[in-house]
Amino acid sequence: MKKDYYKKKIEENAIELGKVKSRLRIFPFLKLLFFLAAVFLVIAAFQWGWDRSFCFTSAAFSLIVFSLLYRWDEYYLRRRAYYMALHSVYANEISFLEGSYTPFDNGKHFINKKHPYSYDLDIFGENSIYHMINRTVTHEAGSILAEKLSSIPDNEEVITARQQSLSELVGKVDFRHQFMAVCKGFDEEKNNYRLISEHKGNSARLTSRTGLVLIYVSIAITLGSMLLAWLGVLPWSVFITLFMIQLFVPMTFNKALNKVGADIGFLHKNTRIHADLLDILHKETFDAAENRDLKEELFGTHNSREALKELSSLLKKFDQRNNAYILVLLNGFFLRDLFLLRQFYRWKDNYLDHIQLWISALSEMEARVSQSTYMFNLPEFVQPEIMQDVDLLVDASGLGHPFIPKEKRVDNDILISKKQFLIITGANMAGKSTFLRTLGANYILAVNGMNVCAVKFSFTLFHLFSSMRNTDDLSSGTSYFKAELERMRELIRYCRTHRHTLIILDELLKGTNSKDKLDGSILFLKKMAELSVTGIIATHDLELAKLEDGSPGSFQNYCFEISLSEEEQYSYKIQRGVSRNLNATYLLQKILSEEL
Known part of the structure; x- marks a missing residue:
């Protein structure tokens, strides 16, 4: 019985969730410990005359460990969110099997009284066909599912291809559950990728090879002056002057930087989720023609998975530019904003024409996962x-x-x-x-x-x-x-x-x-x-x-x-x-x- 199956999956998932939670409890303490250790060593070097080489080396090591702990903490936080979403997936299917479709969107916004058949046949609305089938989270996937239920194919070959595609997905239970769990993380209010296409602007100065060389030369000179000042060869005023110059150079691009951050920086979370979905899809092997073609569309020409991971990382950095202290240090030492804007412009040049195709393909798979999950839950139904x-x-x-x-x-x-x-x-x-x-x-x-x-x-x-x-x-x-x-x-x-x-x-x-x-x-x-x-x-x-x-x-x-x-x-x-x-x-x- 399917209800017993989902109850068993909930029990198995609870064990994994417990393991992740136990690991997460220790990370805040360890992060604080190594951060304070780094601060203490720097203070000790200047205030109490401790050996500076030892203190700075140890402080740097502590900060590296802190950085690793921070990344591990982020990783396990994502794992916790994933297992909690997976629990929700299983619980929702139990609710469906008990006759309650409340966890799912009923598609009432698709109701059209003038449609040839959808209004009369209860295709949309409360306790409708759409309501029973729909597990989609994104608006685009929901619209794809609605369009399928609102139209009749032109030929029998389309129906046969759909049968093969969905029948294959019915058997890929873990794939479907993983896909739905990851989709739970979407923020639909922050999911408009067309904003990237609408964002105009570029800079030949930044994206050119000459521009890159000049950036590296400037950073090398600044860091070299700091090293020479620390060795006593140059006065600290030289390093401070170069540091301030590097701090203010990115300000000439502030208009473009702020616009990118304000317009599309918030997309980083959803972009990461799309990248995770691509990771799940990339690992799966398909035999049905429709599923194979969709995977080929995603990975045939470009590595969409790495492209979206890169975009997520870039957009997250844009979204985090409000941290003034980090911004001053990274720009003063490494001209971080220039690298950031340069990477974004180059990403647009390489992938802008493909991103909407990738999102549409993932939305199509999200709709198919909904349909095949409905089929999996009702094994007594037959293939026509x-x-x-x-x-x-x-x-x-x-x-x-x-x-x-x-x-x-x-x-x-x-x-x-x-x-x-x-x-x-x-x-x-x-x-x-x-x-x-x-x-x-x-x-x-x-x-x-x-x-x-x-x-x-x-x-x-x-x-x-x-x-x-x-x-x-x-x-x-x-x-x-x-x-x-x-x-x-x-x-x-x-x-x-x-x-x-x-x-x-x-x-x-x-x-x-x-x-x-x-x-x-x-x-x-x-x-x-x-x-x-x-x-x-x-x-x-x-x-x-x-x-x-x-x-x-x-x-x-x-x-x-x-x-x-x-x-x-x-x-x-x-x-x-x-x-x-x-x-x-x-x-x-x-x-x-x-x-x-």
Whole structure:
């Protein structure tokens, strides 16, 4: 059971997290000890006359150890954050398996009421398809996943490639968990890499070889004067003068330095995370074509991993320029700001044209990891099969809605031929609308290369358009009936401009009287039957079922039957024929007898 698997992973992760925490406890003490030792030795050399060579050498050694401890401390802090994020990954999946999707973004900002099918089929929003699948952290990855769920591929080869890619990732459990854990560290408010592209400016003086030689010569002269002053060959005033010159030279570039720091310096943390993701990807071997191509895109031409590590280091240094004491020492001795700006300009020249491609490729993998993790959690779902039979649209058995837990779900079998219209009748709450969404939702999963909630699901590629949730709009003066007509106009235009389309309709023309509704529905369906269209129409209007009598090849009747006794019973099973039992009057009479 997957829940037990994740609980075991949490236990294993807790052991590793405990080891890291125990090591972190000693670092603050050791860092303080060696820093104070260096300070003490310098003071001892000047105040108490201790041997200066010994004191300075020992102080330098203490500072080196302090620097190493600082780096180790940073490393273990990152490891602690990683293991804590990994715990969150496992806990979130347990939450998913328990039926709660609250840890994940529901994609409500992607809701579009005019979209051909996403609004009606609950693709976005609370407890939606997106909500169930989505584990993305970055906005770009979330948008990629949303785009996939909102579109139908142009050909079957795309679906096959997606199936191979996701199936491979399902088996790479540790890779997926590591990838998701690292992604947890992203700060989405500081993730706009286009700012680097928008940052204009360069300096030929800094990036040229002559400029580099002059910088090195200046540093050598300054450090040489300090050594000669310490040996008593030159007065200290010479060194101090050169030190001050080197301190003020970088100030001529302050405008560019401050702009880089203010505009993009904050990106260093996210850049480091992207570099860590590239490190994980670089170590993984892929066989599926889509995954191989993505890795080739990242590492084929340039070493994106090292490039982003370098950028992260540069941006971190820009972000830390506010430390005045460190800035004075590093500029006075080593012209650090000039090196920093020079490295940044050279990085831009080498990699600027590639960074957005790298970020997009990583976002694509983040979306795939979300999809494959969802598939991993539901092993009872099956991989759909693309049919070669041009006359069939869908052949499914044991088809259920992916939202509904297995123990509560009622599965159905259905066979749909092209240019066939299924008229589905049934009482209220009998399962008609749920069945429509079941078919639509599973098809969207199928075209995205994902497993579906069925025992068998075979299909040919088709487009999709639905009309199930029309609403009025008082602010724009649009009545319910007008909104319904506009949706039907959109449907007709869509079907005329796309290849074969499945239309899913729930109760045609609800906004008019019974006679007009029947006549209009018959007219509409007969006209649609002339196009390259297949339809599934749920209705309470039993008269609409008579279409099968006139055109049995084009129209077929199905129904969801109920049993009315002291307590109504719903089978939620689809069957051939026309519904015999309706329940509106029965239920209303029951309420009246109870309340009046």
